[in-house]
Amino acid sequence: MRNELKDMGKESGSLTEDEIKHLDQLHYFGEEVVMAAANFLKLNPGKRVLDVGSGLGGPARLLAEKFQVQVDGVDIERDRCELAMDITKRCNLDNLCRFFVGDINTVQIPAQNYHHFVSWLVFLHIQDKIRLFSNLYEKLLPNGTFIIEDFVKLAPFSEEEKIDLEVAVACPYVPGFTEYQKVIEAAGFVDVITEDISSSWSEHVHERLKEMETNRNRNVRIHGEKITEGLHYFYTIIDKLFQGGNLGGIRITGRKGNRIL
Numbered sequence: 691m692r693n694e695l696k697d698m699g700k701e702s703g704s705l706t707e708d709e710i711k712h713l714d715q716l717h718y719f720g721e722e723v724v725m726a727a728a729n730f731l732k733l734n735p736g737k738r739v740l741d742v743g744s745g746l747g748g749p750a751r752l753l754a755e756k757f758q759v760q761v762d763g764v765d766i767e768r769d770r771c772e773l774a775m776d777i778t779k780r781c782n783l784d785n786l787c788r789f790f791v792g793d794i795n796t797v798q799i800p801a802q803n804y805h806h807f808v809s810w811l812v813f814l815h816i817q818d819k820i821r822l823f824s825n826l827y828e829k830l831l832p833n834g835t836f837i838i839e840d841f842v843k844l845a846p847f848s849e850e851e852k853i854d855l856e857v858a859v860a861c862p863y864v865p866g867f868t869e870y871q872k873v874i875e876a877a878g879f880v881d882v883i884t885e886d887i888s889s890s891w892s893e894h895v896h897e898r899l900k901e902m903e904t905n906r907n908r909n910v911r912i913h914g915e916k917i918t919e920g921l922h923y924f925y926t927i928i929d930k931l932f933q934g935g936n937l938g939g940i941r942i943t944g945r946k947g948n949r950i951l
Contacts, residue, residue, distance in 0.1 A: 691746055691773065697912050705780040707751050714748030714777065717810035717839065718894050718939075724749045724810075725756070727837045730943060731806045733757040740764070740804040740829055742794050742838075743812025747774030747787060753808075754786035762804070763789045764797050795821055801828045807836045814841040817862040819870075823877035830946045836879075842867055842940035844888060851931060858927045870940065880947035888938030895932050899925045 694713050695701055711721050733739070735758035741750045744763025754761050765771050771789045778787045790797050795818070807826055816822050826836070843864045847855065855861040865873065867884050874882050902909065902925055909918040931937045 691777075693912050693917075703780070704782070705777060707748075707755050707781055707783070710777070710781075711748065711752065714746040714751070716745045716748065718891055720748075721752060723839065724752050727808055728753055728757055730837055731808075731835055733759050733806070735759065737805040738762070738803060740799070740807040740826075742807055742809040742826070743815075744774060744789060745770055747778055747789060749808065749810065750774070750787045750789075751778055751781055751783050754783050755781075758786070761787045762799060763787065764792060764794050764799065765789065766791070766793055795825050799829065802831055804829050805831055805834050807834070807838075809836075809838040809840075811839060811841075813838060814859070814861045814864065819863070819865065819873050820876065823874050823879065827878045827946060827949065832946060832948075834946045835944065837941070837943045839887065839939060839941050840870075842870060842886075842888070842938045843936065844938040845936045847936050848934075851934060851936060854927050854931060855937075858924065859931075864937065867940065870942065874942065874944060878947055878949035879944040882942065882944040885941040886938065887941050888932075891939035892932040895925070895929050899929045 691713050695710075700709070715721060715724065717723065733753065737759045739753060739759050739761045741761055741763040744750055744765045747763055750761040750763045753759055763771075763774065765774070768791045771791045774789045775784070778784045778789070790799060792798075794816075807830065813819065813822065830836070841861060841864050843866045847864075855864065867886070871882050871884055902922060906918065906922075909921070
């Protein structure tokens with residue numbers, strides 16, 4: 691993102707979220723799905739939102755700016771958090787957004803503090819989803835709600851696909867629809883609804899790869915050969931996985947229920 695800002699002549703000084711929203715949304719379909727999530731959650735000023743795997747802070751800033759909510763982002767990568775904080779200050783949104791470096795299962799953030807949590811294309815990197823959702827249950831206020839989007843297994847993976855997922859994508863474990871829902875409900879969540887979004891994701895990653903190949907010269911100019919080739923390899927792997935028909939996308943919503951001990 692720093693390279694893109696340099697190319698825009700925006701290495702320093704003030705920014706607006708509108709200027710950079712094509713750069714800081716690292717998930718599929720960008721602003722569109724964040725706004726859809728906000729509508730589902732019925733966000734209004736003063737609500738507190740936890741963004742799990744907040745990346746460069748794009749969704750957090752978008753939600754804060756459009757709905758005047760307080761957003762805490764957690765990301766395991768320090769450099770991303772530091773860049774997210776810097777950009778947020780430049781967008782004059784640091785009064786509404788905070789970013790914490792750490793693993794969502796161990797980071798020190800308050801329990802029973804958030805009205806909602808959101809996450810896009812992050813949980814695929816976390817193997818112990820039972821622990822993950824049990825921990826997120828504790829972070830929400832009573833009746834708090836969530837929306838996430840993640841990978842889902844449509845059919846058994848080939849050995850090559852397993853290697854690609856684990857090595858290239860850092861995705862050690864992908865549950866199927868039924869298994870995913872059971873894990874979430876076992877943590878104490880209710881009204882859990884899953885939606886198959888595999889078709890749109892498959893089309894999206896294929897078009898993303900083609901667009902990158904079309905813009906290769908521009909990408910090399912801005913990012914250099916090494917970064918461009920690395921991204922092309924990654925996009926190729928993701929496209930191959932989705933076109934193989936065994937990997938899909940899932941959208942999940944739910945609400946914190948009363949856990950029965």
